[in-house]
Amino acid sequence: MSVVSSVALAAQSFVADAVIALAAKDGETFDPDKVTPGPEGFIATAVFAAAVILLGFLLVKRLRRNSYRHEIREDIAAELADAGTADDAGATGAVPEETQRGEGSGDSGSRGTGA
Secondary structure (H helix, E strand, O other), X not given: OOHHHHHHXXXXXXXXXXXXXXXXXXXXXXXXXXXXXXXHHHHHHHHHHHHHHXXXXXXXXXHHHHHHHHHHHHHHHHHHHHHHHHHHHHOOOOOOXXXXXXXXOOOOOOOOOOO
């Protein structure tokens, strides 16, 4: 055991003895069998348990969503690969419709009213 942990243990036992001495009233002795957390401890434990359960449900929800997105991306990639091989087999050399219409170039709706 290191020196630091020995000092920490001694300080902890000193503080515990001081708290027990302050808590004892009129010469009462400390009975470790009668120590209970009380309603505050029950409420704190219940809130903590509810938070852990809620976080578990949220984690499962996010994992499922991520899994579904991954499956959909794989399906789309497979479809695009199939479509790409079909286009290559035909060797049409056609330009996609979006490129022909100018979509995605950022100039849509930029014409003025002529004022």
